[in-house]
Amino acid sequence: MLGSEKGATLANILDTGIKVVRNVDRLMFGSGSIKALPDVVKRFTSPNSDGTVVYLVDHFFREQSISSIWSGIPDRSLTYFVDSSNEPTTDGIDLLTRQILEDSGSVALVVAVGGGSTLDTGKAVSNLLTNGGRASQYQGWDLVRLPGVPKVGVPTISGTGSEATRTCVMTNPASGLKLGMNSDYSVFDFLILDPDLTGTVPRDQYFYTGMDAYIHCVESLAGSYRNAVGDAFSKQTIALCDEVFSSDDMMSSENREKLMVASYLGGSAIATTYVGVVHPFSAGLSVVLGLHHCIANCIALNSLSDYYPEASRKLRRWAEKQSVAVPSGICRDLEPDLYSALEKATLIHEKPLTNALGPDFKTHLTSSRVEEIFRMM
Ligand code: NAD
Ligand code: ZN
Numbered sequence: 001m002l003g004s005e006k007g008a009t010l011a012n013i014l015d016t017g018i019k020v021v022r023n024v025d026r027l028m029f030g031s032g033s034i035k036a037l038p039d040v041v042k043r044f045t046s047p048n049s050d051g052t053v054v055y056l057v058d059h060f061f062r063e064q065s066i067s068s069i070w071s072g073i074p075d076r077s078l079t080y081f082v083d084s085s086n087e088p089t090t091d092g093i094d095l096l097t098r099q100i101l102e103d104s105g106s107v108a109l110v111v112a113v114g115g116g117s118t119l120d121t122g123k124a125v126s127n128l129l130t131n132g133g134r135a136s137q138y139q140g141w142d143l144v145r146l147p148g149v150p151k152v153g154v155p156t157i158s159g160t161g162s163e164a165t166r167t168c169v170m171t172n173p174a175s176g177l178k179l180g181m182n183s184d185y186s187v188f189d190f191l192i193l194d195p196d197l198t199g200t201v202p203r204d205q206y207f208y209t210g211m212d213a214y215i216h217c218v219e220s221l222a223g224s225y226r227n228a229v230g231d232a233f234s235k236q237t238i239a240l241c242d243e244v245f246s247s248d249d250m251m252s253s254e255n256r257e258k259l260m261v262a263s264y265l266g267g268s269a270i271a272t273t274y275v276g277v278v279h280p281f282s283a284g285l286s287v288v289l290g291l292h293h294c295i296a297n298c299i300a301l302n303s304l305s306d307y308y309p310e311a312s313r314k315l316r317r318w319a320e321k322q323s324v325a326v327p328s329g330i331c332r333d334l335e336p337d338l339y340s341a342l343e344k345a346t347l348i349h350e351k352p353l354t355n356a357l358g359p360d361f362k363t364h365l366t367s368s369r370v371e372e373i374f375r376m377m
Pocket of ligand 2: 160216
């Protein structure tokens with residue numbers, strides 16, 4: 001409990017309204033667990049129903065052998081490859097949902113196989129299929145009215161925690177708003193967590209996305225809106241990331257298993273807490289300069305050592321150890337209007353900034369201070 005008057009204001013600003021936490025209903029874990037996918041699909045479909053099983057699969061697997069994923073899949077299924085070179089947009093989700101409805105008539109189950117972009121696409125499509133309308137109508141908190149089509153998540157890269165959270169992040173190109181459908185209905189019904197699937201991830205991408213789990217939890221533990229369950233998830237996530245990234249090979253099979261657990265626990269932690277200063281700056285980089293979420297987080301943390309000195313130091317040490325480059329110099333000499341746009345896109349994230357710096361965060365994060373931080377990136 002926060003005792004002071006200032007504390008009471010803080011608690012009011014940050015109250016998420018979430019008093020009953022919804023977790024993923026069921027999960028399977030372990031090397032080879034993907035082989036159970038056909039049985040998992042059967043749990044959600046009946047031989048007599050004519051609903052289609054829709055697979056949304058990261059485009060990387062278009063060229064790859066995915067026979068182990070596909071073997072034993074019933075005929076009544078449709079596969080769509082998700083182009084994760086761009087993160088999900090509301091328009092893209094609308095288009096895909098319309099296409100699925102045209103192709104299938106009715107959908108019994110959505111199976112999302114991929115990283116945060118594909119898992120979020122699966123959640124958003126599942127909600128739209130039953131709720132109708134457009135994706136942008138549901139960006140916000142608890143706006144989804146009906147349960148979505150049942151959905152199974154199969155992560156193929158670890159870190160964002162999307163597999164565990166109650167949101168699916170999308171950018172609305174018209175408004176520039178980057179916000180998810182925060183809803184109990186966005187939580188997966190079933191997860192298959194098979195670390196074998198992450199073996200093909202490029203090393204730099206593996207590092208950036210893995211660091212998202214670490215950064216979520218560092219920010220949560222440094223914030224003022226905390227709870228004991230979130231803290232416990234966060235501490236274990238940080239311990240696992242420490243082991244993975246300090247080791248000689250972050251992608252050994254043992255470490256891929258650990259990072260998959262860290263991602264799931266990190267997602268569970270962030271579901272009931274807030275991030276801090278890194279994510280708002282990272283969102284500025286994504287919205288204004290089009291950088292992807294996880295690499296943008298690493299670039300931001302690298303320049304935020306005043307706020308997270310230990311984490312910022314560890315980022316540099318781990319990147320060096322794993323031979324991964326964290327880009328720098330990208331905001332050194334931008335046009336003045338871009339600095340203004342970056343500032344606006346950062347300071348709009350009032351809740352995480354309040355969580356990290358208090359309700360008066362703008363007296364600290366002045367225009368010149370924000371520009372100074374961006375210039376270091
Ligand atoms: P991603 O889904 O964007 O994919 C990143 C890259 O990795 C892509 O090129 C993809 O093809 C590749 N890839 C994925 N699996 C692979 C594999 N097994 N082998 C080879 N390549 C593979 O990655 P991400 O970093 O997990 O997700 C980022 C997205 O997650 C962003 O849109 C972000 O906003 C979102 N996000 C969501 C939440 C949430 O709670 N819903 C939380 C944080 C971030
Ligand atoms: Zn994140």
